[in-house]
Amino acid sequence: MLKFDHVNVRTANLNAMRTWYAEVLGLSQGWRPDFAFPGAWMYAGDEALVHLVGVEAEPGSDPGDLKLEHFAFRGDDLAGMRARLEAHGVAVKEFPVPGTRILQLNIHDPDGNHIHVDFTVDPAEAS
Numbered sequence: 001m002l003k004f005d006h007v008n009v010r011t012a013n014l015n016a017m018r019t020w021y022a023e024v025l026g027l028s029q030g031w032r033p034d035f036a037f038p039g040a041w042m043y044a045g046d047e048a049l050v051h052l053v054g055v056e057a058e059p060g061s062d063p064g065d066l067k068l069e070h071f072a073f074r075g076d077d078l079a080g081m082r083a084r085l086e087a088h089g090v091a092v093k094e095f096p097v098p099g100t101r102i103l104q105l106n107i108h109d110p111d112g113n114h115i116h117v118d119f120t121v122d123p124a125e126a127s
Contacts, residue, residue, distance in 0.1 A: 004049075006041075006047075006048055006049050006050065006051050007049070007050055007051070007071045008051040008053060009050060009051070009052055009053070009109075009111070009113060010053045010055045011052055011053070011054065011055065011111050012054075012055055012056060012057040013110055013111060014038055014039070014040065014052060014054035016110045017040075017052050017109060017110055017111060018040045018042070018052060020088075020109055020110050021042045021050055021052070021109070022042065023084075023088060024084060024085065024088045024090055024107075025042075025073070025084075025115075025117075026044075026084065027042040027043055027044055027049065027050060028042070028043050029041065029042055029043070030042075030043040030048060031048075032048075032051075037053065037054065037055075038053075038054030039051065039052050039053045039054050040052045044073075049073070070106075070113075070114035070115060070116060071113075071115060072104075072115065072116045072117065072118055073115070073116075073117045073118070074117075074118050074119075075105075075117045075118065075119045076119070078103070078105075078119045078121060081105060081117055081119075082105070085105070085107065090107050090108075091107070091108070092105050092106065092107050093105075093106040094106070095116075097118075101120050101121055101122070101123070102118050102119070102120060102121075103118070103119045103120075103121045104116040104117070104118050104119075105117045105118075105119070
């Protein structure tokens with residue numbers, strides 16, 4: 001059996017990314033091995049879900065280049081997440097997954113990576 005462990009995101013904006021994942025998604029920075037390169041591990045409870053790796057901007061790179069298509073979290077407080085996104089001015093596109101009770105909140109981090117947070121909802125909550 002497999003389960004999600006973590007996503008590793010390379011960024012030239014380490015401080016902004018660390019702050020965004022903490023303030024917008026509610027993750028906390030926690031223990032990280034003493035690697036020889038900068039970074040941060042962002043936790044949900046006891047699980048380090050997002051590994052941020054600080055890098056220099058790569059020569060000739062476009063900050064808008066897609067790093068990955070998306071990764072997703074499962075949420076349990078839709079109203080709280082909506083409020084946090086609004087408080088931080090994060091643009092969100094809500095997408096009810098056809099034939100399910102899943103509502104996706106699609107957002108982007110400061111580097112432009114696509115993330116969605118999925119909630120199981122009653123049909124009335126999806127609007």
